[in-house]
Amino acid sequence: MGENLLMKKIIFLDIDGTLYSTKIGRIPDSAEKAIQxxxxxxxxxFLCTGRSLSEIQKYLNYDVDGxxxxxxxxxxxxxxxxxxxxxxQRDVSRIKKQILKAGLGYCLEGAAGAYCSKVxxxxxxxxxxxxxxxxxxxxxxxxxxxxxxxxxGSEENDSIYKICAYGPSWLPLYPKLAELxxxxxxxxxxxxxxxxxxxxxxxxxxxxxxxxxxxxxxxxYNEESFNAIGIGDSANDIPMFQVCGTSVAxxxxxxxxxxxxxxxxxxxxxxxxxxxxxxxxxxEG
Numbered sequence: 001m002g003e004n005l006l007m008k009k010i011i012f013l014d015i016d017g018t019l020y021s022t023k024i025g026r027i028p029d030s031a032e033k034a035i036q037x038x039x040x041x042x043x044x045x046f047l048c049t050g051r052s053l054s055e056i057q058k059y060l061n062y063d064v065d066g067x068x069x070x071x072x073x074x075x076x077x078x079x080x081x082x083x084x085x086x087x088x089q090r091d092v093s094r095i096k097k098q099i100l101k102a103g104l105g106y107c108l109e110g111a112a113g114a115y116c117s118k119v120x121x122x123x124x125x126x127x128x129x130x131x132x133x134x135x136x137x138x139x140x141x142x143x144x145x146x147x148x149x150x151x152x153g154s155e156e157n158d159s160i161y162k163i164c165a166y167g168p169s170w171l172p173l174y175p176k177l178a179e180l181x182x183x184x185x186x187x188x189x190x191x192x193x194x195x196x197x198x199x200x201x202x203x204x205x206x207x208x209x210x211x212x213x214x215x216x217x218x219x220x221y222n223e224e225s226f227n228a229i230g231i232g233d234s235a236n237d238i239p240m241f242q243v244c245g246t247s248v249a250x251x252x253x254x255x256x257x258x259x260x261x262x263x264x265x266x267x268x269x270x271x272x273x274x275x276x277x278x279x280x281x282x283x284e285g
Contacts, residue, residue, distance in 0.1 A: 009282065010223060011038065012048040012068065012214055012240055013273070014232035015056070017191070018250050019047070021268050025130020025141065031273035037283040039063060046077075046217060048210050050190065050202055050236055052109035052161050054146035070109060070161025071204050071236055072213035077220050085208050086111075087163070092155035095163050095185065095203055102177035104201075105166040107147065110158035114147040121149050123166040123198060127191075162204050164190070168197040177201065188236045192254070202236055211239030231276060233257055233268075248276045 013019050013035075019027050035045055047059060048068040056067065066077040075083035087095075092108060096117075099106040105119025116124060125138040128145050132138055142148070167173050170192055178187045184206045191200040210230075218228060226245035230237065233253035241247035241260045249261035250272045258264050265276035278285035 007281075008042045008044070008227070009280075010044045010046065010065075010217065010221065010228050011282065012046045012210075012217075012228065012230045012244065014234070014237050014240070015047055015049040015051060015059075017233035017252060017268065018231055018237075019268075019273065022127060022130060023269065025128070025132070028269060028271070028273070030271040031268075034274040034277045034283055036063060038277055039065075041283060043282055044221075048214065048230070048232075048240060050109075050162055050164075052114060052146070053111045054113045055109060057146055058144060066217065068210060068213040068217070071202060072209045072211070072239075073161035073205075074111075075213050075216055077217055082220055083213065083216050085205070086159035086161050087155075087205060089155045089160075091185070092160045092163065095181070096155075098180040099163070099165045099177060099203070102165070102180060103167070103173050104177060107164045107166070108150070108155055108158075108160045109162045109164065110153065110155075110160045112158045113153050114145075115150045115153045115158075116147060117150055120164070120166045121147075123200075126196070127198065127200075162202055165201045165203060167199050167201075169194060170199050170201075174199070174201050177203075189254070189256075190234050190236055204236075209239035210237065211243040214240060214243050229280065229282075231265075231273065246280065248280075 044065040046066045050071040052070050068075050073085045105117045107114050107116040107120045128141045129138045186206040188202045190202045228244040229246045230240040230244035231248040233250040235256050238260045247261045249258040249264045251267035265272045277283045
């Protein structure tokens, strides 16, 4: 396709499943190169993720222009925090009980750390393993991603921006949790890998999304939505797709996300980011 390289864009990149592959435990080299070249061409890059500040520590020195964290609860642009909206402590406490009542594990994703129930931590040991089977190495990988057992902290000593629920499959437990939640909180399917007995649902404030955060970034730069490109792979990226002028789903994306995208690129491990950047003229192929 190839748009004019002189038309500078703001590109919002999801992390997990879009930029970071759990299969190899890192960002593919082609994606890193694409980001470097796009910024060299004058485009801005934002990491737009459900992860909290603590979970992106290794990305803080990454060559990008800003971050949208906690699925929209915290926004950084040009090194400054321009928006901050954590979940109230009383709401966190209630949601924890609702997740346990539904029979699921949880992780409280905060600014200083992500704190997991016993069941939630067991799921995340596998999720961040990158295929590693040694327990001590799995723990180290979790720590590298800012994730700890709940004994390390809670909503009482940290600001929590998102809560994840963990189980083996979406049915039958997650619909039960959705019924227990009280407005404005909503449940969104984030990850579902039936072959791995792994499912992750995100509990967030329905009025605070990746989409609302992107609008704050656009306002910060006095830019219009047609200059925004959103790239993601799951249902929590749909609000991002809805506000960006151009939306791209990864080849490995959930079908729900693909249905809301303007374009579907290749799989994350098949140069998905690189190919999307080339397709839209952000870099030369």
